[in-house]
Amino acid sequence: MPQANVTMQVRSAKPQVSIIDIQGEVTGFAENALMDAYTQATAGGANAILLNFNDLEYMNSSGIGLLVTLLIRAQRQGQRLMAYGLSDHYQQIFELTRLNDAITMYNNEDDALNAA
């Protein structure tokens, strides 16, 4: 199986809010990286997880599927999943796939943190 071409860094933004900085490609091969990042992000009891897409380089439909499974996982734990830093192109992908019905998009980190 090809290697995932993605790195995910987790940081704490404020109490109970974690940020996952995504850099590279979100495809089906990024599953382990994304789920590991989520586990790390929620280990301290975060109830809101912000996905930072500023450095997203590529996403295919399998990548969108991963975001859905991540969303369900977060919802089952009573956590909110939010996104920021999406380019116009990736905002359109969220609308095309109707992911925006469940994951609110923000322009920048400050806006997302204020809403979290």
Added chain:
Amino acid sequence: MSNSQEQEKTQGSAGSRDAAYWASSVDRMDVGQLPPDAINLNVHGRQPLSPLQGFGQMWQKTYSIRLSGASASPTDVIRTWKQHFPEFWPEGNRFYGPLTGIAPGEVAVLNVAVPGGLKLSTGVRVIYADDESFTFMTPEGHMFAGWITFSAFEEADETTIQVQALIRANDPLYEASFRLGFGHKAEDTFWHATLENLAARFGVNGVAVTQQNVCVDPRVQWSEAKNIWYNAGIRSTLYMIGAPLRWLMGKGRRKQ
């Protein structure tokens, strides 16, 4: 095509490498010209649905077959699959795709065989297509809300072909058919046969399809029970029941 034009096509207007592979966002599906034998119901004007807008439990079902002994690359497989997609479907089921083939934004009408000799008419929209995969999104009324991704990739120096569905049954009636077993069974039988037919095109026969089912979300979404209004099975059945009446009405009009 010049190098700069090729590069622009690859990068897309937004500068993203994947831009050219994605369809544009639409509120409603739009069906183009179809052959006269196609039953064109339950597609035009319907909203596309992700798994988030469905009613039933969310499942990720992955069907795979390995092309053992074949030399076809993943791009060979996907090129063939896109060009000849309807040919690999099991007997009795029809896929009326656009003449331009499987490409982002295209809408196809499906006439699917169901018990009782009836045909369920629904459709899909291609939301993503690259050289190694393509993805359909389903409309309101389809058996399930969600995405089906068809892909091929290399694993241990052989090509594996895969169908992966991330779906919820669209409404309580479809969910009941899944819970009772025959909905899942029909789905599994369909994709097993499709993959076996595709593998046979590359000279691979007798290799078993492997399947992995993951229940992503065991909860139903009662807020989406209203989806039953668009149930393509019910609407297709009513349409067929009404066929004699439409024939009589047409005859009456011709006499006038």
